[in-house]
Amino acid sequence: MALSEVNNDRGELRILENLDELRTDLADYIAELSEAAVKERGVFAIALSGGSLIDLMGKLCEAPYNKTVDWAKWYIFWADERVVAKNHSDSNYKLAKDGLLSKVPIVPSHVHSINDSVSAEEAADEYMFVIRQLVKTRMVSVSDISDCPKFDLILLGMGPDGHIASLFPNHSALDETDEWVTFIIDSPKPPPERITFTLPVINSASNVAMVVTGESKAEAVHLAIDNIGPDCPSLPARLVQPTKGKLVWFLDKPAASKLDGLQFSE
């Protein structure tokens, strides 16, 4: 159970006592959304990111979730990917495959990773084409207020600089509104070449989860969530504002430690 659950205009905040509780709460949340989407649409379209997220999703590979989740209905995407070979240690696909996808009965043809043998620009274009085909067949839903894909769930981590997916502070990719997927070749965090969902796609999702742990993120969490007035920097994480969908933050106590009005006793 969450140590603290708060709803504000930056979404629902779930602050968990420790990483074990966060892992359980996150697995419950994903399993519930999967069940609801499968009941409603017959499929569950989920977009993953890299970083610690995959490890924090680990309980899904264990009982009861490994048996109760309808894995055959999952369609997997990446909110961002490093443009490296799929077997490279920097690959978000490899991270998810090793840590999650190889441990549960996902249908291989439902796993939509990028083409790793072309340039970042071509990989972004091709990925957008793939998503477009799946929107046409409604494997991925479509937003009724934009023509953007409406993923059932997009899972994001956040860097200490407030970046989400491969959208970094002050980078022009943040302003991309025409494309669903864009590319960068100058990531401030290596490797430099990446593809990423754009903000309109992230904000068209039915559900967005921000999964953020550790003290190094506390300041960025404060800037992304608290009401910090007119000087509010355009932190990428603060720009995550689902238009009609639901935003949930999964935080551990260290990541939440600089939030206004939250005091934890040790």
Ligand SMILES: O=C(O)[C@H](O)[C@@H](O)[C@H](O)[C@H](O)COP(=O)(O)O
């Ligand atoms: O592509 C990347 O460089 C990472 O995937 C990155 O975007 C990550 O998701 C965040 O930095 C949070 O990472 P942690 O949760 O591991 O801190």
